[in-house]
Amino acid sequence: MADLLTKRADDYAQWYNDLVLKADLAEHSDVRGCMVIKPHGYAIWEKMQRALDDMFKATGHVNAYFPLFIPKSYLAKEASHVEGFAKECAVVTHYRLKSDPVHGVIVDPDAKLEEELIVRPTSETIIWNTYRGWIKSYRDLPLLINQWANVVRWEMRTRLFLRTTEFLWQEGHTAHATKEEAVAETERMLEVYARFAEEWLAIPVIKGIKTASERFAGAEETYCIEALMQDGKALQAGTSHFLGQNFAKAFDVLFTSKENKQEHVWATSWGVSTRLMGALILTHSDDNGLVLPPKLAPVQVAIVPISRNPEQLEAIRAYAAPMMESLRAKGITVKFDDDDTKKPGWKFAEYEFKGYPVRIAIGPRDMENGTVEVARRDTQEKQVMQMTDLADKVEHLLGHIQDNLYQKALAMREAGTRAVDTYDEFKVEIEKGGFLLAHWDGTPETEARVKEETKATIRCIPLDSDGAPGTCMVSGKASARRVIFARAY
Amino acid sequence: MADLLTKRADDYAQWYNDLVLKADLAEHSDVRGCMVIKPHGYAIWEKMQRALDDMFKATGHVNAYFPLFIPKSYLAKEASHVEGFAKECAVVTHYRLKSDPVHGVIVDPDAKLEEELIVRPTSETIIWNTYRGWIKSYRDLPLLINQWANVVRWEMRTRLFLRTTEFLWQEGHTAHATKEEAVAETERMLEVYARFAEEWLAIPVIKGIKTASERFAGAEETYCIEALMQDGKALQAGTSHFLGQNFAKAFDVLFTSKENKQEHVWATSWGVSTRLMGALILTHSDDNGLVLPPKLAPVQVAIVPISRNPEQLEAIRAYAAPMMESLRAKGITVKFDDDDTKKPGWKFAEYEFKGYPVRIAIGPRDMENGTVEVARRDTQEKQVMQMTDLADKVEHLLGHIQDNLYQKALAMREAGTRAVDTYDEFKVEIEKGGFLLAHWDGTPETEARVKEETKATIRCIPLDSDGAPGTCMVSGKASARRVIFARAY
Numbered sequence: 001m002a003d004l005l006t007k008r009a010d011d012y013a014q015w016y017n018d019l020v021l022k023a024d025l026a027e028h029s030d031v032r033g034c035m036v037i038k039p040h041g042y043a044i045w046e047k048m049q050r051a052l053d054d055m056f057k058a059t060g061h062v063n064a065y066f067p068l069f070i071p072k073s074y075l076a077k078e079a080s081h082v083e084g085f086a087k088e089c090a091v092v093t094h095y096r097l098k099s100d101p102v103h104g105v106i107v108d109p110d111a112k113l114e115e116e117l118i119v120r121p122t123s124e125t126i127i128w129n130t131y132r133g134w135i136k137s138y139r140d141l142p143l144l145i146n147q148w149a150n151v152v153r154w155e156m157r158t159r160l161f162l163r164t165t166e167f168l169w170q171e172g173h174t175a176h177a178t179k180e181e182a183v184a185e186t187e188r189m190l191e192v193y194a195r196f197a198e199e200w201l202a203i204p205v206i207k208g209i210k211t212a213s214e215r216f217a218g219a220e221e222t223y224c225i226e227a228l229m230q231d232g233k234a235l236q237a238g239t240s241h242f243l244g245q246n247f248a249k250a251f252d253v254l255f256t257s258k259e260n261k262q263e264h265v266w267a268t269s270w271g272v273s274t275r276l277m278g279a280l281i282l283t284h285s286d287d288n289g290l291v292l293p294p295k296l297a298p299v300q301v302a303i304v305p306i307s308r309n310p311e312q313l314e315a316i317r318a319y320a321a322p323m324m325e326s327l328r329a330k331g332i333t334v335k336f337d338d339d340d341t342k343k344p345g346w347k348f349a350e351y352e353f354k355g356y357p358v359r360i361a362i363g364p365r366d367m368e369n370g371t372v373e374v375a376r377r378d379t380q381e382k383q384v385m386q387m388t389d390l391a392d393k394v395e396h397l398l399g400h401i402q403d404n405l406y407q408k409a410l411a412m413r414e415a416g417t418r419a420v421d422t423y424d425e426f427k428v429e430i431e432k433g434g435f436l437l438a439h440w441d442g443t444p445e446t447e448a449r450v451k452e453e454t455k456a457t458i459r460c461i462p463l464d465s466d467g468a469p470g471t472c473m474v475s476g477k478a479s480a481r482r483v484i485f486a487r488a489y
Numbered sequence: 490m491a492d493l494l495t496k497r498a499d500d501y502a503q504w505y506n507d508l509v510l511k512a513d514l515a516e517h518s519d520v521r522g523c524m525v526i527k528p529h530g531y532a533i534w535e536k537m538q539r540a541l542d543d544m545f546k547a548t549g550h551v552n553a554y555f556p557l558f559i560p561k562s563y564l565a566k567e568a569s570h571v572e573g574f575a576k577e578c579a580v581v582t583h584y585r586l587k588s589d590p591v592h593g594v595i596v597d598p599d600a601k602l603e604e605e606l607i608v609r610p611t612s613e614t615i616i617w618n619t620y621r622g623w624i625k626s627y628r629d630l631p632l633l634i635n636q637w638a639n640v641v642r643w644e645m646r647t648r649l650f651l652r653t654t655e656f657l658w659q660e661g662h663t664a665h666a667t668k669e670e671a672v673a674e675t676e677r678m679l680e681v682y683a684r685f686a687e688e689w690l691a692i693p694v695i696k697g698i699k700t701a702s703e704r705f706a707g708a709e710e711t712y713c714i715e716a717l718m719q720d721g722k723a724l725q726a727g728t729s730h731f732l733g734q735n736f737a738k739a740f741d742v743l744f745t746s747k748e749n750k751q752e753h754v755w756a757t758s759w760g761v762s763t764r765l766m767g768a769l770i771l772t773h774s775d776d777n778g779l780v781l782p783p784k785l786a787p788v789q790v791a792i793v794p795i796s797r798n799p800e801q802l803e804a805i806r807a808y809a810a811p812m813m814e815s816l817r818a819k820g821i822t823v824k825f826d827d828d829d830t831k832k833p834g835w836k837f838a839e840y841e842f843k844g845y846p847v848r849i850a851i852g853p854r855d856m857e858n859g860t861v862e863v864a865r866r867d868t869q870e871k872q873v874m875q876m877t878d879l880a881d882k883v884e885h886l887l888g889h890i891q892d893n894l895y896q897k898a899l900a901m902r903e904a905g906t907r908a909v910d911t912y913d914e915f916k917v918e919i920e921k922g923g924f925l926l927a928h929w930d931g932t933p934e935t936e937a938r939v940k941e942e943t944k945a946t947i948r949c950i951p952l953d954s955d956g957a958p959g960t961c962m963v964s965g966k967a968s969a970r971r972v973i974f975a976r977a978y
């Protein structure tokens with residue numbers, strides 16, 4: 001199967017597209033910009049959801065569900081919010097079809113909505129309109145709510161998982177009595193995202209703050225996690241917004257404080273989406289297909305019996321059974337592939353291509369020797385292992401693979417991260433990709449000029465840096481600290 | 490809190506509405522017919538989802554995700570399908586807003602879609618259009634896919650959970666090589682729904698087949714599970730459809746059979762929705778508030794310490810700790826309510842109203858005696874229990890409550906189910922509610938007349954019945970078996 005795949009070195013973008021399609025992760029639908037997430041892709045997304053949901057609940061959040069539709073006037077209530085989303089809104093104008101003798105089924109002109117409805121591009125407005133009824137006193141705060149949902153942003157140029165008109169995501173929307181609490185929540189959720197990226201996706205991320213021009217429409221401050229892909233381009237993997245009192249003011253959400261004063265509520269919102277599927281693929285996969293971190297692989301261990309006849313197959317099944325039971329008892333997912341319509345070589349190729357972390361082959365010789373052959377997907381190493389304590393060994397191996405993927409991605413990012421001091425040097429280096437640490441004078445003009453001239457954007461002002469001052473590589477003006485530039489997805 | 494609740498005997502519909510709102514399950518949004526599912530309600534829905542999803546996977550199904558939007562022409566491809574859904578479609582006609590100096594934010598007339606998009610009312614059309622690319626040979630079959638999604642059906646009269654414009658559901662869409670396999674799948678999933686209703690919702694259901702007039706638009710046969718609510722009205726709790734080759738023909742989905750022939754694929758679809766939340770409430774709850782089956786309760790055991798000072802609270806916490814640990818080890822969810830801003834009496838009222846199955850109160854006297862006070866929500870009985878093996882006793886009690894709710898609902902349904910032989914008798918009995926078993930001549934005319942004259946519909950032709958023949962109560966013509974009539978939600 002891997003020979004159907006464009007090589008990364010030949011055309012990285014094509015490699016990505018090939019892989020998403022051929023590994024059965026997703027495909028384009030006939031609906032412009034909307035994707036179909038296929039079972040193998042969706043199973044990975046389900047694992048991400050489960051892990052994130054557990055982390056949200058462990059930090060005190062609960063789930064709820066708000067309407068898909070937003071009245072146009074609500075979207076318009078927060079000025080910068082509508083400004084940011086107006087150009088990409090799917091608009092519902094009618095609520096009925098009817099038969100027409102000439103044109104077949106048509107939109108019924110008599111069923112026009114008085115006020116158009118927007119398919120949610122994000123839910124701040126409908127949620128804050130609802131929160132007005134829920135929040136009366138400081139006793140109702142904090143309100144820590146998350147929603148798993150689909151959202152729609154009309155995109156002109158789409159790429160599977162990375163930029164689609166409809167995508168799946170979670171959006172947290174919290175309400176707080178004080179600015180300090182809301183900022184702390186914004187930072188806490190950024191931390192949750194960073195931990196999820198590193199511990200589950202095996203992707204190292206840089207935590208930082210967006211510049212004003214890259215901020216979420218309606219936010220006072222946008223925090224983000226930024227990752228570096230194999231091709232040297234950056235990918236924003238999650239954002240957490242401190243919304244100040246903007247939405248509370250737009251929707252009149254006031255509460256009675258402990259001091260018995262009426263005050264506007266403070267807000268945050270934070271989200272990650274099916275875009276993370278793109279990040280996962282772009283970080284770890286290779287010319288042989290998908291590579292998945294064991295923690296997110298739908299099936300972690302595939303067992304391929306190599307038998308000449310049904311009796312041998314049954315003997316192998318019995319031989320593997322105790323080991324499979326031990327693996328399952330450890331919470332490891334195992335598949336015993338007894339499909340006799342496919343040859344072992346075909347199965348090996350498929351498991352490799354689809355990113356199964358560990359593959360175990362068992363033949364008659366193995367049964368004689370008390371062994372199995374264990375192959376790991378990440379390094380493609382094979383080794384013969386004794387059956388004794390095999391489940392323990394496999395569990396250890398899965399942990400090792402998870403760690404190896406993270407270390408490899410970290411080494412890649414570190415190799416791709418350099419400091420540059422002059423704009424000339426910057427222009428040369430940006431062509432090679434990677435994160436460039438450079439001084440910036442803090443003005444939107446300089447930021448826009450760099451973007452215009454080099455297609456690089458400021459990915460973030462990193463939170464964890466020494467913050468040594470310097471002079472802007474472009475203007476020569478004072479700079480408080482280096483920021484991270486890169487070309488981005 | 491229960492005194493805020495209308496009594497069932499006074500106004501059952503109002504009682505339901507009060508309860509949904511006051512128990513914080515859901516509320517109406519400002520968007521016509523769309524609800525907000527609040528955290529307490531959503532937590533119950535999440536438990537339903539988890540249980541159903543496990544059952545779908547155990548029967549070989551996988552999840553995927555298809556687009557929210559359906560091109561109008563696709564919906565129109567299957568004639569009876571579009572006929573069934575045309576009158577309740579939300580239609581997207583534009584993809585951009587813009588600022589207007591006079592009217593503020595308006596729909597950009599230059600951003601009109603060439604072809605309108607329908608917000609999915611159900612996904613057969615977009616899915617079968619996709620399956621055309623996935624199915625080539627009998628080796629690709631069966632295709633057993635489920636989707637968790639939101640759907641929109643424009644409703645004129647809505648009721649929280651029972652009938653809303655947007656609702657959440659799952660929709661299974663399977664493809665098979667033969668009619669027999671597709672029918673077997675349809676029946677298998679009906680069985681799954683019936684088992685879920687009985688084992689999780691604690692609601693006894695009757696499995697049956699819908700008459701032609703009540704069939705899903707585009708189905709050859711619709712199977713259903715029907716339940717009886719406390720007020721004597723029926724509620725359809727789930728449907729499973731045998732779609733024949735209708736959608737395969739409409740979307741040209743052909744496969745090469747083992748005999749190397751080109752044949753149209755056979756289809757099923759099946760779904761349950763947030764309507765089940767309505768069924769749950771209408772079946773078990775009472776004038777004191779919500780009653781939840783323990784298996785679906787977000788928190789199964791609430792522990793209320795009764796303390797005069799922080800030292801006592803800490804002593805009670807320590808006293809309860811080992812028991813809580815034992816309960817959690819059994820997978821039972823427990824909350825220790827140490828909120829000192831609320832009095833125990835207030836907490837008791839809230840846990841009762843919100844349907845926590847078991848409440849444990851612990852005061853200083855209990856610590857002296859080695860006891861706790863255990864209250865169960867379903868019967869409102871309280872008893873003092875020794876701490877010895879308390880976790881085992883509580884586990885047993887939860888199982889007992891689950892079973893009791895089912896038995897109570899079953900007794901209610903049995904009391905409400907009677908055979909009637911004449912139409913005069915029918916007209917009297919239908920006023921009392923319940924399931925009426927009556928002979929019907931099998932014609933849509935008789936069915937329509939009964940509906941017109943009594944507001945009763947044929948809920949189903951039951952699968953499990955002796956099927957003794959007789960004569961139609963209305964026309965006197967021959968009837969193969971009794972069918973179930975009722976007024977329904």
